[in-house]
Amino acid sequence: MDLLALIMQIYVFVLAIFVGFELITKVPPTLHTPLMSGSNAISGITIVGALIVAGEGQNMLSTILGLLALIFATINVVGGYLVTDRMLKMFKKK
Amino acid sequence: MQIVSYIIYLLASVLFIFGIKKLGSPKTARQGNMLSSIGMFLAVVITLFDHMIITYEWIIIGLIVGALIGSTMALKVQMTGMPQMVGLLNGFGGGASALVALGEYFKVDNPAFEINIIITVVLSVLIGAVTFTGSMIAFGKLQGIVTGKVVKYPLQNPINILLFLATLVAGVFLVIDQTHSELLIGIVAVALVLGVLLVLPIGGADMPVAISLLNSYSGIAASMTGFVINNNMLIIAGALVGASGIILTLIMCRGMNRSLMNVVLGGWESAGSSGPAAGDGTQKPHKSIDSEELAMLFDAASSCIIVPGYGMAVAQAQHAIRDLANVLESKGVKVSFAIHPVAGRMPGHMNVLLAEAQVSYDKLFALEDINDDFPNTDIVLVIGANDVVNPAARHDKSSPIFGMPILNVDYSKTVIVNKRSMNVGYAGIDNELFYLDNTLMYFGDAKGAVTKLVNELKEL
Numbered sequence: 001m002d003l004l005a006l007i008m009q010i011y012v013f014v015l016a017i018f019v020g021f022e023l024i025t026k027v028p029p030t031l032h033t034p035l036m037s038g039s040n041a042i043s044g045i046t047i048v049g050a051l052i053v054a055g056e057g058q059n060m061l062s063t064i065l066g067l068l069a070l071i072f073a074t075i076n077v078v079g080g081y082l083v084t085d086r087m088l089k090m091f092k093k094k
Numbered sequence: 095m096q097i098v099s100y101i102i103y104l105l106a107s108v109l110f111i112f113g114i115k116k117l118g119s120p121k122t123a124r125q126g127n128m129l130s131s132i133g134m135f136l137a138v139v140i141t142l143f144d145h146m147i148i149t150y151e152w153i154i155i156g157l158i159v160g161a162l163i164g165s166t167m168a169l170k171v172q173m174t175g176m177p178q179m180v181g182l183l184n185g186f187g188g189g190a191s192a193l194v195a196l197g198e199y200f201k202v203d204n205p206a207f208e209i210n211i212i213i214t215v216v217l218s219v220l221i222g223a224v225t226f227t228g229s230m231i232a233f234g235k236l237q238g239i240v241t242g243k244v245v246k247y248p249l250q251n252p253i254n255i256l257l258f259l260a261t262l263v264a265g266v267f268l269v270i271d272q273t274h275s276e277l278l279i280g281i282v283a284v285a286l287v288l289g290v291l292l293v294l295p296i297g298g299a300d301m302p303v304a305i306s307l308l309n310s311y312s313g314i315a316a317s318m319t320g321f322v323i324n325n326n327m328l329i330i331a332g333a334l335v336g337a338s339g340i341i342l343t344l345i346m347c348r349g350m351n352r353s354l355m356n357v358v359l360g361g362w363e364s365a366g367s368s369g370p371a372a373g374d375g376t377q378k379p380h381k382s383i384d385s386e387e388l389a390m391l392f393d394a395a396s397s398c399i400i401v402p403g404y405g406m407a408v409a410q411a412q413h414a415i416r417d418l419a420n421v422l423e424s425k426g427v428k429v430s431f432a433i434h435p436v437a438g439r440m441p442g443h444m445n446v447l448l449a450e451a452q453v454s455y456d457k458l459f460a461l462e463d464i465n466d467d468f469p470n471t472d473i474v475l476v477i478g479a480n481d482v483v484n485p486a487a488r489h490d491k492s493s494p495i496f497g498m499p500i501l502n503v504d505y506s507k508t509v510i511v512n513k514r515s516m517n518v519g520y521a522g523i524d525n526e527l528f529y530l531d532n533t534l535m536y537f538g539d540a541k542g543a544v545t546k547l548v549n550e551l552k553e554l
């Protein structure tokens with residue numbers, strides 16, 4: 001069963017990579033920096049895992065690891081989206 | 095409840111995809127980023143209702159501390175410092191993924207995970223830890239804390255390969271006997287060292303590749319964490335970022351006509367030198383021009399292409415260049431900007447700096463869109479760019495940059511090169527452009543020199 005679950009996950013992973021390739025090749029070079037910081041913020045999605053580990057209250061060690069993970073991921077998410085917005089605000093056509 | 099959260103996670107994944115899709119045009123990009131952040135917000139909120147979460151005190155602390163640090167960084171950072179910022183964010187993302195996987199492993203006393211979980215714990219920890227320290231070194235190099243030069247150490251590649259294999263062997267043993275937590279700690283330690291060793295040899299000017307690659311790693315680490323906690327949204331989001339980073343990495347490599355291996359293994363032998371060109375020691379003749387003559391030249395021109403490079407960012411000359419473009423346009427000169435893919439320290443770096451200086455984005459052109467325009471252009475102004483305009487890349491097979499796509503500025507009627515001196519670029523090679531008949535050197539610090547030119551033009 002676990003192997004089947006793994007294969008289903010790999011399905012999702014592979015298909016998402018294809019979607020990613022299709023989407024990102026269409027982003028013009030002028031937006032590559034905001035693309036990078038914006039996609040960076042998306043990679044902060046690991047915050048979901050961090051929330052669970054930090055809130056499960058299993059033992060001290062894993063709670064500390066979860067708290068650290070949560071701080072890192074939150075910096076990633078909040079910093080990433082804000083700085084991307086700051087940049088995109090500046091792209092204007094006269 | 096579980097069903098609801100799965101549906102919300104699906105919705106978040108769709109929002110991420112739409113968000114990136116809308117980055118396809120500057121008009122919709124901001125809206126896209128907004129959609130993506132709404133997806134993230136929904137994902138976080140629904141997770142807070144997860145039945146596995148029983149205590150909120152640490153969560154509140156973590157969210158507040160992280161949000162404070164993140165927002166301060168995002169609002170304070172200068173646009174010239176964007177590569178450092180993205181470098182740091184990559185590191186935090188990778189670090190967070192590694193920590194989540196570690197937390198998952200250590201939450202039980204007698205680990206007996208299913209095989210797919212324990213394998214992805216190892217991968218998540220490995221990739222996340224390499225991303226973390228690698229990004230910190232990249233940050234240090236960009237910030238000038240760590241040397242930006244190509245660092246070579248003995249047995250560089252054998253050591254790295256050995257360390258990588260060691261983590262894999264330890265990983266296999268951990269999968270076989272999951273109770274050996276010391277193996278996982280060992281993997282973390284070696285991966286942290288490996289991150290340092292992998293990025294240290296990469297030269298400052300190769301940072302666009304390193305940053306893009308680390309961006310990809312941070313996405314893959316997040317994806318692996320999705321495998322660990324069995325969450326498809328993480329797998330999808332991480333894979334999108336992983337793909338994005340890889341594409342940008344390949345674009346950067348193509349921009350330098352180098353293989354990924356070549357960049358990762360430490361670049362050109364001569365890279366990082368900034369002294370005068372080695373060789374016969376005699377200076378070839380070049381022509382120079384002062385601001386007054388240059389102003390007259392510009393006044394008589396009808397078209398101009400400006401080619402900015404990293405030197406523009408270092409000199410903070412983007413606002414002066416915007417003034418120049420404005421004054422030229424008021425005199426009826428057509429102004430465009432030609433941006434080489436590897437100009438600056440990260441993909442798209444020049445575009446952001448010029449956008450900040452309020453240069454309209456429809457005046458910025460990528461290499462393939464503008465290269466045919468040079469023969470019909472009166473004046474090309476090269477500011478802080480060097481190797482990306484070196485004609486040797488087209489014909490000199492002995493040149494280290496041979497084959498690299500360049501901006502064909504030498505095909506234009508007149509090329510003005512602004513530099514502080516005749517020193518060589520980061521590739522450590524002389525630029526034959528400087529000695530061509532149609533090239534005039536305009537010496538001086540980019541910001542000061544351009545400002546002077548603008549003032550002269552205004553007086554005409």
